[in-house]
Amino acid sequence: MAGGIGSGPGKSARTYAGFGVPLILPAWLVIGIFLVVPIGIMLVYSFLTKEFRGGVIWEFSLAAYDQFFFDRGLFGDDPPEIEWTYILIFWRSIWQAGLATLLSLLIGFPTAWFIATRPAATRTIWLFLITVPYWVNLLIRTISMKFLIRDNGPLNTWLLDAGIISDPIHVVNTWVAVQLGLFYSYLPFMVLPIYAAVERYNFALSEAAADLYASRFVTLTQVIIPVVKPGIIAGCILVFVPSLGSFLAPDLLGGAKNFMIGSLIDEQFKGAAGNWPFGAAAAMILLSMVLLVLIFYARSQAKGEAR
Amino acid sequence: MAQSQGAVAVDIDDVTKLYGNFTALSAVSLAIHDNEFFTLLGPSGCGKTTLLRCIAGFEDISQGAIRLYGDNIADLPPNHRPVNTVFQQYALFPHMDVTRNVMFGLLRLGRSEAEARARAGEVLELVRLSEFANRMPAQLSGGQQQRVALARALAPNPKVLLLDEPLSALDLKLRQAVRLELQQLQHETGITFIFVTHDQEEALTMSDRIAVISDGKVQQVGSARDIYEEPDNKFVADFIGETNLIDVSVAEIAGDKALCTLPGGTRFTCPAARGAHSGQGHLSVRPERVSLADPAGALLTGTVTRLIYLGTDMHVDMRLSDGESITARVQNSSQTTIPAMGDTVGLDFEEGAARLLVD
């Protein structure tokens, strides 16, 4: 009889499809509830009108974006002028995050290389040591950093005692302090993916390069770095993205003159002085920038695979 | 074929390599001639790769000298040695296409992009890979990757090419085809090949000369024929092909002949390897050189313990009077009578078929 037990592939295909939807559902729910909905709320809020004691009035408005980019307002009587304050804060965030990424790469790559080339047993210990400080709360680590670098902190005391400097170096409340904070906060995110890539690296490739007359430098730049590049790019993204939105390091170490996007957004949601639509708009602009970086990465990956 | 009087390309002079207190190579001396297909043959772990890596410069030697056409290269880093290597797992650069892989060494030697590209095209033609010039290594089969590795190592036209078991990752059919290609390539290019393998058949069919290595020591150097027909010691006789080792007592060595007593008491004179001594010793007799005969008047008598049918041949395993076993390989033809299990048979071999070994 047609349609009997085990009659053809049609039935089993339907069975699998039937099981498929309920099994995937939780994943969709999680992505929906924790990713799409919050971003959607933020997007909507960025186009609403601000309420003076915090919160929003449900009235469509471009005011938040207008305030971000333009002085005097795009819709006023006078010709609009670019408002540089927030763009400058964004620009500062970008170069601070970029510099922190570069610094982490310069320190993180040799560190990752060192760990990956240790005997298997000691490797675990090194990895453990790298992650230990990160079990301490970021706030506490950032404050500790401030204690280390302040005018009468251990760093200055030591340099003074050693006679290397005659006056304490003022680091706190400068961009350098912010940089140190960012670098220190996110270094492991650079080390770990590069470590993973170097650990998979086939050292016979370095021997092959040397066999084909390559110097150590050429071997590094033309063989090792291109081969472990996915790890390097992953590390750079993992450092750059959180650095860009970071507010603890700039707040605690940089002071008012070293404001970054994270702090700007943070302020908009605090107390009566806040401006929720403006905060949401700044967050959306930050998000678009991060997305641009990720799209750039995805495209470079795709190009690499296609070759 | 290379002549033994040709110039010495690689002179390995008393080389010892220690890893901690483990001796990987022990006083190895070899003179590899110009334009020779030279094979290092030995079981896994005997030190073949180590020796090759010492020549390439990836390992420092603990003692001795390595000379390339007279120049001591033992202290040069690998990128300053005019030798190239075909690695066992190929080690192709995964981020470069086939042409770029082949161009790599040429560019490092200061050739222009155009020159390097032209030469890469030439070499790829030589290994019949032209149509794959733009593929990435991951898009090639094992055999094709192996030929890229070969092309990459040949492109700079090295004085000596080192090949570390380059065929071991290929399947049997391909391996046999590539053997011939490699041999042909060596003749065409005139480059000295030092080829590493643990496969005796590979060594016997391809090489001008073979060095048999065991436990970090050179056991014997010679042509395939020398090594098979005139093994010096038990290890070589046993490792190359199949052989019977017969316990004998040696009364006397006179020149290159030995006078011995076979199990059962028959006196027998046969060639002796250099360094063989009187007392207890072993004769090596290849199974195909043992013939079955009437027990009366034969050199040895034995009882048939096993018969193995091999198509064209038959393996007859027998037990001698002293309890040792011996194998004869007899042709399946109408002339030969194949004994039955448990039969007592006589065994004969010519004087020249036996050889007294150094233990």
Ligand SMILES: Nc1ncnc2c1ncn2[C@@H]1O[C@H](COP(=O)(O)OP(=O)(O)O)[C@@H](O)[C@H]1O
């Ligand atoms: N880096 C090393 N450290 C210690 N021992 C090694 C090292 N490399 C090789 N050996 C040892 O040296 C011996 C020879 O190895 P190798 O040359 O690779 O043998 P093969 O003849 O199989 O190529 C082996 O016993 C191996 O364990």
Ligand SMILES: [Mg+2]
């Ligand atoms: Mg080996």
